Amino acid sequence: MMGRIFRSARTVVVWLGEPQRDCDVQAVENSIRFMERLPCIKEQQSESVSDYEDAAFATLREMTHPTHSSDWFSLGLFFCHTWFQRCWIIQETVLASTIEVYIGPTRIPWGLLQNAARLLDVVRRRTSYSRLWRESLTTIFGSIPMILALSRTYQVTDQRDKIFALLGISDRSSLASSAVELDKFSADYTKSIEQVYTECAAHLVEGRAGYSVLSMVEARSHPAPHSIPSWVPDFSVPQSPPPLAISGQCPFSAGGSTGSLPTRPTVSPNGKELCLPAASRLGRISRTSETGEEICSLEQMTHFFCLLADPALRLAKCATPAAAEALWRTLIADLASERHPAPASLGPSFAQWITYLIIRALDTASHASAHAADHFPDGESPPKPTPTCNSPVRDTILLDAHITALRSAPPEYRYPAVRAAVDDFIAAWDGAIPLQELLDATRAAVAAGDRARLEVTHKFVGAFLRTCSARRVFSTNQGDLGIAHQGARVGDEVVVVPGAAVPFVVREVEGGLYILIGEAFVHGAMNGEALEGKDSSALEGLHL
Numbered sequence: 001m002m003g004r005i006f007r008s009a010r011t012v013v014v015w016l017g018e019p020q021r022d023c024d025v026q027a028v029e030n031s032i033r034f035m036e037r038l039p040c041i042k043e044q045q046s047e048s049v050s051d052y053e054d055a056a057f058a059t060l061r062e063m064t065h066p067t068h069s070s071d072w073f074s075l076g077l078f079f080c081h082t083w084f085q086r087c088w089i090i091q092e093t094v095l096a097s098t099i100e101v102y103i104g105p106t107r108i109p110w111g112l113l114q115n116a117a118r119l120l121d122v123v124r125r126r127t128s129y130s131r132l133w134r135e136s137l138t139t140i141f142g143s144i145p146m147i148l149a150l151s152r153t154y155q156v157t158d159q160r161d162k163i164f165a166l167l168g169i170s171d172r173s174s175l176a177s178s179a180v181e182l183d184k185f186s187a188d189y190t191k192s193i194e195q196v197y198t199e200c201a202a203h204l205v206e207g208r209a210g211y212s213v214l215s216m217v218e219a220r221s222h223p224a225p226h227s228i229p230s231w232v233p234d235f236s237v238p239q240s241p242p243p244l245a246i247s248g249q250c251p252f253s254a255g256g257s258t259g260s261l262p263t264r265p266t267v268s269p270n271g272k273e274l275c276l277p278a279a280s281r282l283g284r285i286s287r288t289s290e291t292g293e294e295i296c297s298l299e300q301m302t303h304f305f306c307l308l309a310d311p312a313l314r315l316a317k318c319a320t321p322a323a324a325e326a327l328w329r330t331l332i333a334d335l336a337s338e339r340h341p342a343p344a345s346l347g348p349s350f351a352q353w354i355t356y357l358i359i360r361a362l363d364t365a366s367h368a369s370a371h372a373a374d375h376f377p378d379g380e381s382p383p384k385p386t387p388t389c390n391s392p393v394r395d396t397i398l399l400d401a402h403i404t405a406l407r408s409a410p411p412e413y414r415y416p417a418v419r420a421a422v423d424d425f426i427a428a429w430d431g432a433i434p435l436q437e438l439l440d441a442t443r444a445a446v447a448a449g450d451r452a453r454l455e456v457t458h459k460f461v462g463a464f465l466r467t468c469s470a471r472r473v474f475s476t477n478q479g480d481l482g483i484a485h486q487g488a489r490v491g492d493e494v495v496v497v498p499g500a501a502v503p504f505v506v507r508e509v510e511g512g513l514y515i516l517i518g519e520a521f522v523h524g525a526m527n528g529e530a531l532e533g534k535d536s537s538a539l540e541g542l543h544l
Contacts, residue, residue, distance in 0.1 A: 012096035016083055016103040028103055031078045034071045035108075035116040038063070060119060075120055087154035087165045153238045160189065160196045162235040193236065194228050201232040202267040205274065211265065211500035212250070215243035215519045217485075230515035231274045231544045241470035241485070244333060244519055245501035251340035252521075255500040256528025263499030273513070278539035280530045282494040282503060282522060283476035286312070291486050292468030301361045302421045307475055309424040314479040315523070319432040324351075326523055327429075328460065330481050331473065333521040336463040349460035352453055355438040358422050359446070365418035480525070485518025494520055495542065496530040503530075506542065516544050 019025040039060070063071075083089060093099060099110040156162055164187040191199070205213045216233040218240060228234060245252060255263070266275045287307045290300040308327070309316060315323045328350035329342060336342035426435050445453045471483045476494060484494070488505045493514075496503045503525055505517040 011098045011100055012092055014083065014092075014099060014101045016081055016101065018104045025104070027074055028078070028106065030071070031074050032106070032108060032112075034075060035112050038116055038119055040115050060122070072120065075116060079117060079120065082155075085155045087151055087156045087161060090151055090154065091165055152235055158189075159193050159236040160187075160191070163196050163200050197228055197235055198232050198271055200235075202271055205231070205265050206267060210263075211255070211497060212243075212245050214500070214504060214516060215245040215502060217516055217518055229272050229274070229544065230517075241467070244335075244521060250501045251335075252501045252526045253528055254496050254503050254522075254526050254530065255498045256531045263497075274544040276497050276542040276544065278536060279495040279497050279542050280534060280539055282496060282525060282530060283478035283480060285474045285484070285488060285490050285492045285494065285505070286477045287475045288484075288488060288490060289473040291470055291472050292465050295357075301357060302418050304357075304473065305361070305421040305425040307473060309421070309428040310475055311428075312477075312479050313475050313481060315481055316428045317479070319429050321432055324429065324432040327481070330483065330521065330523045332460070332463040332467045333483060334526075335467060336459075342463065346460050346463060349456055349458070351433050351435075351438060352442070353457040353460050353464075354433065355435065355442050356454065356457060358426070358435070358439065359442060361418050361422055362415075365415040474520075480522050482520050482522035482525075484520040487517045488520070492517055494522060496525060497542075498531060498539070502526070506544070513543050 019028055101108045101110055101113060151162065151166060154162075156165065167187065188196075201213055205211070213233065214231055216239060217231065218234060218237060233239070244250065264277065266277075267273070268275065287303075287310060289295055289304045289307055294300050295304045307313075311317065315327055325344075325347060328347060331350075332342055332346070334341050336346060430436055442453055445451075468483055470486045472486055472488060473481070474484050474488060475481055480494070482494065482503075484492075484505045489507075492505050492507045494503050494505055503520045503522050505520050506514040507517055508514050
């Protein structure tokens with residue numbers, strides 16, 4: 001009903017309330033004046049999101065000078081207004097013919113807000129300004145899976161509205177299939193949150209959305225906020241990490257051209273189990289690192305280097321420039337600013353980043369070992385350090401404060417163990433990556449206070465953190481390298497399902513049943529390679 005109201009309205013008036021104090025009035029006026037000074041860059045003039053971002057940032061270069069940081073910060077706070085955080089506004093803004101926005105008596109043109117929100121998002125992505133502001137408000141069209149993925153950070157009073165608020169604006173053909181009765185899927189507040197989410201996922205997975213729904217599963221907390229099957233996304237919480245495979249925006253085809261292979265998943269009569277009719281097992285996870293944001297710690301750097309230098313890893317066995325390229329592309333799922341494949345220019349950025357990581361590991365371990373020997377001569381473990389910054393990989397790689405914070409390392413991660421891990425990595429990859437040459441040049445640059453080489457790392461680090469901030473690097477017992485959901489652990493299995501865009505990580509629980517951990521990116525398995533030459537007799541079904 002609300003959809004019909006907004007669709008038929010001549011104008012939708014949005015009132016953001018009255019500024020509470022004189023300083024609030026001044027802040028609003030300053031934000032509006034800043035919005036009016038921003039260049040208008042239309043998305044339709046760009047072929048892709050990344051092209052739009054490039055054009056916008058080039059145009060905005062003068063306005064991203066530090067002297068404007070307070071303007072951008074104030075604009076970000078303006079978009080933190082509660083109205084912009086409500087899930088129902090998606091329906092209001094998409095269906096309305098005309099929108100008028102007021103704060104107090106002041107009218108703000110809707111087009112001005114749209115342009116400012118888009119540019120604010122570009123600045124947030126491309127600069128080091130504070131991330132306090134939300135993702136920009138954009139007009140959303142598309143299938144139900146895409147809208148559900150985009151809207152999970154929005155707020156509702158009733159968590160069932162994470163689904164109900166979007167039905168009126170979605171392309172309902174994404175629910176269409178001979179096995180789905182659309183009239184049974186509607187807003188029904190007599191159902192529990194668990195029922196609504198499970199029924200929505202069942203309709204989607206048996207419809208055209210198919211396996212892309214499984215890519216929307218998030219890391220489950222313990223205890224989980226809702227008792228739902230592992231294959232059902234909990235739409236009440238933001239998804240982390242963002243999915244690789246949402247219908248219409250995925251460049252991968254791990255499930256290949258299925259031909260005669262069975263592809264259609266089915267939900268059990270009780271709605272609790274999902275049957276995958278066929279799957280190819282790639283192997284079990286044998287090693288993992290921590291997430292991308294966590295490998296900056298001494299312990300996790302050591303694990304990271306050990307994993308990449310593992311003699312069982314296929315890429316490490318034949319470390320060539322091509323293998324090095326496959327390595328860095330795997331670490332970012334071969335994506336950069338939504339581009340696939342990632343540009344080759346990220347290769348030198350990766351090489352410089354891994355060089356800095358080696359230097360940090362060795363220097364930090366050396367300081368930690370000396371510090372521990374002086375203050376903990378009996379070998380007891382010092383207290384764990386407190387991180388000093390939110391982005392140590394990129395921006396604090398040379399800061400003494402960060403080094404000091406990591407000096408107290410547990411005995412098992414003092415210098416000899418770190419040195420051995422780094423030496424093994426250099427022995428495996430030097431030549432494929434010019435590590436010794438880069439180490440000499442980088443140490444000289446650090447000694448001279450030259451930060452130019454550090455700035456080279458920013459492109460790769462940005463892509464790596466966007467992809468792996470909530471994913472971990474892993475290797476399998478078959479020697480494959482990949483990145484997976486942060487919930488993955490040693491012993492989990494990686495499978496490829498005919499018709500699915502990406503591989504999945506699953507965990508056996510009992511009685512032949514599995515739980516879904518999340519999607520994965522596996523080098524050499526993203527374009528149907530795992531299913532080549534196989535018929536249905538070579539595959540087996542899985543019950544989640």
